[in-house]
Amino acid sequence: MAFALPVWLGVQDHLLEHEGGTPSYFDQFEDEALFQMFHLTRPCIAFITDTVRIRMKTVPLDMASLTVDGIVMVALNYYAHGVSSCAVLQRVGLSQAECGTIINAVSGVISGMSDQFISFPETRDARASVAFRIERVSGIPSVLGIVAPAHFKIRASPYEKNSFRSFVNTLGHTSVVSQIICDSDGNILSVEKCCVGSTFDQDMWDSSIKGKEIEKDVHGPYWVIGGKGYYLSKHLLTPVSDPVNESETRFNEAHAKIYGVMQATLGSMKRRFRCLMQLGFAQEDSLNKKSNIIKTCCVLHNIAKKFSVPPPPVAGKIEPLLPGKQHSVPVEINPDALKAREKLIEENFSVVCRSQDLQ
Template sequence: MAFAVPVWLAVQEELLAQNEADYGASSCFDTFDDEALFQLFHLSRPCILFIADAVRIRMKDAAPKKSQLPVDEMVMVALNYYAHGVSTTAVLQKAGLRQTECPTTVVGTISGVIAGMSDVFISFPLTLDARTNVALKIEKFCGIPNVLGVLAPAHFKIRASPYEKDAFRSFINALGYTSVVSQIICDCDGNILSVEKCCVGGTFEQEMWDSSFKGREMQEDLHSPFWLIGGKGYHLSKHVLTPVSLPANNNEIRFNEAHAKILDVMQTTLDSMKRRFRLSMMHWCRKTY
């Protein structure tokens, strides 16, 4: 199960809001006004057209099957499914599909194309200048210097089979519901810098961090001399700053306040992503990890 698709789409809105390009060519989205587009896809028109163009470019060399929908209509079906977790009647009718038809093949095809582009749009700052710029923005935001981003687990609800008792228990997270969990790093603007792992919901944050690529890179000082902000589920370490458990003076109290301020950015980012892409709120899990 991969979450690159909704995460990748979520980080594009800020970029696209500043670039109202004239796309010219007609598409299946033209018959919807802006309000209808947002209700159906939870995205703005420039964002939708950008995605459709990007997918079309990636798929232009693929030999289409006779039964395959035009690329724009495939994108329309997929984005609608991401937004609501089901296909709405208006979109199925627009694509010429019946309510009883399952769009999973279309959604799977588009998801594969978009996921293949995720590393272009989700990237960790690799140069010293890039890392320094991110750290300066975070310091200006919360007052903590030399911080590259916020580290947190992102839980996505699933329906795990209760008949496989051992597997079922492994999916139950600390909040008491079944989920899978990914590791996410974002900056102070909510831009996603890294997405890794897809583990059962009962996986501890520290365990996931220790086994992650980014965790090993930080431990090997590939991104020194910077920190990541982590919650109470992480251990205080050379590269992860956690809150002071029992603040004993004003400096520690102020640090915890600054820590909570930047950590809240991650929660806001995840909440926004899950509201926009209802598909990320619930999945049926048929296999164990």
């Protein structure tokens, strides 16, 4: 799924090696306090720290007196709460002013691990497995994932009018947006681009690496579930705009059910990594730093799922997915794609199909 098998065999080796290792800053916390501070468990944190340790050797950092686990502690605490707490900073001997350099360095390292810990199903068996689980949840066959624009709020100065307008999304908030694809279990399969909040969903898809691959049949005759901000294509399956019969209504209900997995996934990520609730001030030339933090949280999300770490409990309403931003000029639907969707609905959501399933 999201990770190759050798990685997870390596996890087991790591856990065995870590037992009885050198003392860590994290050892000073009891398990409950550790989770409250970092929203992760001890084995998960140990794996993350050792994985970062290997890669930090090639990253120049002026604060040579800091240990890797101290650096990781500061970064994980920031991801979990959106700010590094005084308790953590006192333990590692840092001030708030020094945190930015560390967070940027660690984010650069972990986001660079995305090709190892975030992967789209590449083999025939992997694709069949993902599609089977999605069909079991929704009844829609031959689907490889759910794609959506993931918006993350930022602060942009209204005095810089040209820049400010570009960050305003469909709800009138300033945000940056990344294109994310997940499976039915909430594993992140792809995260691409970090654009200003006003970017059209379809434009991100058309210019993304994964979008181009999927539309060119690189991944075979499969669909990806997309919301109303996307155009129906031979590989991008959108809901029926104005259903005229029960079959189309049932299809839309199934589509909404599986699309809701993305909302739950992003909600879980934002509860675990509250830095995503407010990514600070941004200019268009600083999108790379925001992109690194978003990718980092996606990597850590997948790692946390593999270690079966529950997210923090829900506090208030789960933030909904933003309404898709569409071009104002109507676009003619691809007739072949329309026929393909009609065939899918007829074969899987018609009254005849349902009556056969009940026999």
